[in-house]
Amino acid sequence: MIEGKYVNLRALEREDLELLKKWRNDKKTRIHTREYRLLNMINQNNWFESIHEQNPPSAIMFGIENKKKKLIGICGLTYIDWKNRHAEISNIISMNNWQRTKEAKNTLDLIIKYGFDELNLHRLWVEIFATIPENIKLFEKMKFVKEGTLRDRLWRNSKWHDSFIYSTINES
Secondary structure, three states, rough: EEOHHHHHHHEEOHHHHOOOOOOOOOOHHHOOOOOOOOOOHHHHHHHHHHHHHHHOOOOOOEEEOOOOOOOEEEEEEEEEOOOOOOOEEEEEEEEOOOHHHHHHHHHHHHHHHHHEEEEEEEEEEEEEEEOOHHHHHHHOOOOEEEEEEEEEEEEEEEEEEEEEEEEEOOOO
């Protein structure tokens, strides 16, 4: 377990998959992700198996628990490139306006520290879709730097949306 002030990161368990499926299928979440399909338990089980079979892993995922030990989200590092030492940060937190919460900042602090200090990664990045400007504010507050814009990257609600790449570098 990775302990923080407001949240802890723990290993994902098979029992978590039903709740993760519910979060990922939620219309308010799905509009801001790359996933366009509704997921079923076959999809969830295949994903769970795939992240545990790869060696070295291309993704390391955690459950996010509040201090009452309630699962409130999922986060991790995906598209890990071990040679070039970078990875994408991925997260879903099932709280209204989660980007403004102390739990969100604490989660990101923990996953950044894990990526830099434990995995010795050099660069962590995130892709943020224009459908969710609150994420841009959060990552800019966390000192991530905008690297670029991918035009018309996401098709949602019958129109195209840009995405933005933000990153932080391990300077130590």
